[in-house]
Amino acid sequence: xxxxxxxxxFDGDFVLKLLPVDSENTMDEVAAAASENxxxxxxxxxxxxxxxxxxxxxxxxxxxxxxxxxxxxxPTECIEVxxx
Numbered sequence: 001x002x003x004x005x006x007x008x009x010f011d012g013d014f015v016l017k018l019l020p021v022d023s024e025n026t027m028d029e030v031a032a033a034a035s036e037n038x039x040x041x042x043x044x045x046x047x048x049x050x051x052x053x054x055x056x057x058x059x060x061x062x063x064x065x066x067x068x069x070x071x072x073x074x075p076t077e078c079i080e081v082x083x084x
Contacts, residue, residue, distance in 0.1 A: 011082035012043040023069040027053040034081040052084035
């Protein structure tokens with residue numbers, strides 16, 4: 001277990017945010033953490049849709065149950081969080 005800072009861009013938001021996550025967090029947990037300071041503030045919440053995470057500019061999102069440790073993400077690398 002290790003703390004890893006990621007740069008996070010939430011689709012529809014206007015700014016990157018530093019997002020501290022644990023190496024054992026799943027991508028669902030990363031998406032939930034990223035949404036805490038965005039949904040209902042800068043982006044309208046859509047509770048009937050699933051949040052997904054991908055590496056910046058990647059075509060496909062990470063599997064929802066993949067951990068940060070298994071994703072290959074490096075500290076301060078940028079992720080995109082979006083409704084899938």
